[in-house]
Amino acid sequence: MALPTLTADGQEAAEHSAPWRRRWPAWAPRAAAAWGVAYAALQALWAATGTGVPLAGDRHTPAALQLLLAALALAASGVSLATTRTLGRSGRRATGGALAVLIPALGWGAIGLPMYFVTLASGAGLESVTGLVNLLLVAAGTTLLALVAVSYRRRLGGSCPRCGQWHEGGGDGPLAHPPATTAPxxxxxxxxxxxxxxxxxxxxxxxxxxxxxxxxxxxxxxxxxxxxxxxxxxxxxxxxxxxxxxxxxxxxxxxxxxxxxxxxxxxxxxxxxxxxxxxxxxxxxxxxxxxxxxxxxxxxxxxxxxxxxxxxxxxxxxxxxxxxxxxxxxxxxxxxxxxxxxxxxxxxxxxxxxxxxxxxxxxxxxxxxxxxxxxxx
Known part of the structure; x- marks a missing residue:
């Protein structure tokens, strides 16, 4: 069974008229693709100019690793756009598998982000501007790719890509939020x-x-x-x-x-x-x-x-x-x-x-x- 396109013809006008935050399953793949191109270009620039980006301790990210990250970001860009296409069974499996590999492969770099914020909040100063920029970009890209993966998985299952539930009509209306509850x-x-x-x-x-x-x-x-x-x-x-x-x-x-x-x-x-x-x-x-x-x-x-x-x-x-x-x-x-x-x-x-x-x-x-x-x- 072929995967349906992201928006049906009868819903396209309604979804374009809805607020942007309601249409995140539609724009998340394009945003992730744009992020992938921009991040790849930045990593290639840093590798070419020898810009130091902290890796661990006093070590900096080698140029070979920066070029590998650039290649992974470009792959993530292509995979994100592929989720908006009508694919066969093998294509769907390849796309889902690629997302499962690319998200942790790119997202591991965000491991040091919490300590950057703690250091800044304590007034200890900023250790590396490039390091913080890299971590923020990695966090943003990982979040976008996660949104792409969630909406894609829901569409594969036939549910609403926005809320993950089964319902009639489009996913461009308001959201009904459950009442506040305490965890079990x-x-x-x-x-x-x-x-x-x-x-x-x-x-x-x-x-x-x-x-x-x-x-x-x-x-x-x-x-x-x-x-x-x-x-x-x-x-x-x-x-x-x-x-x-x-x-x-x-x-x-x-x-x-x-x-x-x-x-x-x-x-x-x-x-x-x-x-x-x-x-x-x-x-x-x-x-x-x-x-x-x-x-x-x-x-x-x-x-x-x-x-x-x-x-x-x-x-x-x-x-x-x-x-x-x-x-x-x-x-x-x-x-x-x-x-x-x-x-x-x-x-x-x-x-x-x-x-x-x-x-x-x-x-x-x-x-x-x-x-x-x-x-x-």
Missing amino acids: PRTRATAYLLMCGLLPWSVVKTVWLFGGDAIGVSGEAWQDEVESESTGAAKALASVGVDVTVLGALLGFFLLLGLLHCWGQVFPRWTLLLSGRRVPRLLPLVPAWLTGFSLALYGTLLTAGSLLMAAGVLPKPEPDGVFTSGTGLAWMVAFGGLAFGGLGWGLLVAARSYAERTRPRCVPANTSSTGARDRAS
């Missing part, structure tokens, strides 16, 4: 249990900042390092015993609470002018997805590394910086895996529940107009 008890318990992984990391960092010793690191040595490397608000927070990474974890926990409870769907009274208004659905979901995926991947890799070190498969790391023993550094790797992995997976669990509980349903234009006439009569 099992979901809340799972998310809170995962967040407990933050405790060892946070406790150790706080002990150091208050001058105590832990896992072979003296509080004095840690404070000296923070004093030499931190600036602005980050140094001010450290002076009162608050590590900037702990502050970032608290912000993530605040986001998780909003995803689990009703005030994440309707602005509470303490938001003043916004009180009582519906929270835009993607406002908490996009940062939760981007942050959750990156932290879950990073934390899982750290946890796997610490388990392999504990089993003797991998050697313990050599002492570095303030760490006086490889055992202490290995413990910190394990604590980091629990913290980042717990926060990341907790956000993903909460975001999945939030997405399901807040999923709106299209009110087809013909249905809404008929209902309005009936009420008027």
